[in-house]
Every structure is written in C-alpha cells, then in structure tokens.
Amino acid sequence: MNEVVKFLTENSVQYLATVGRDGKAKCRPFMFAGEKDGKLWFCTNNKKDVYQDMQANPNVELSVSSPTFAWIRLNGRAVFENNMAVKEMCIQNPIVKGQYQTADNPIFEVFYLADAHAVIADFSGNPPQEYSL
Secondary structure, rough: HHHHHHHHHHHEEEEEEEEEOOEEEEEEEEOOEEEOOOOEEEEEOOHHHHHHHHOOOEEEEEEOOOOOOOOEEEEEEEOOOOOHHHHHHHHOOOHHHHOHHHHOOOEEEEEEEEEEEEEOOOOOOOOOOEEEO
C-alpha cells in the first residue's frame, strides 16, 4: 500500500478511465485524495458525467507515469460513501477547497476503490510490482 500511495502522491495528476453510459471508454484527469483506513480515496462532483458513469458501472482504472518513465495502473470498483472524515481530508487540498469550499457541500462526493489491484512498472526490464489492496 505504501508504494502505491507514494507513487500516486508524487505524480499528482492521474488519468481515470470509466465506461461511459454510451458504452464507450472515457478517460479524464483526476487527483488522488489520500489514503485513510486502508483505502485509496478520490473525490468528484455528483453533477459531472464521471459520477453518473461510475454510478452506472463502478469499474474503473487509473494510470499515471512518472518523470522517470515508471507507471502505475490501478483498477477497482468505485464505492461512494458519505464519509465526512474523508471529505475533511480532501478539502485540505487547495484545488478541492476552491471547487467545493466546505466538506458538507451537497455536490461533493468521495469514493474509494474496492478490490483494488495496482501494478507499478518501468522500462528497466525488472518484473512489475503487483499489489492487491
């Protein structure tokens, strides 16, 4: 878990892929919010298409590469939870605070990845590191 959190934190803009309600792949820039209680958390707005897509099909995959050409692929099932402690953690990020102002904003949603699986790899020739989270 620590290696995955470190990679996501150090490479702050990831790309989240969903299956759109039209059945086509959708990929969007996203930010890792943090780890709490052994879960990887993210946040979004319940007015956005990405939220509606994840409600219809919660299976997602996230990917990002580092400046040294290492990358992570992280997949799981998006589980939305009205968790005020996590929302308070998220709102500490100035970008998130600028969008939602307060943790109790009714459009502010948080989710974690259940049954998450991560692979961190690079071009070194070494085998990828795999994590079940």
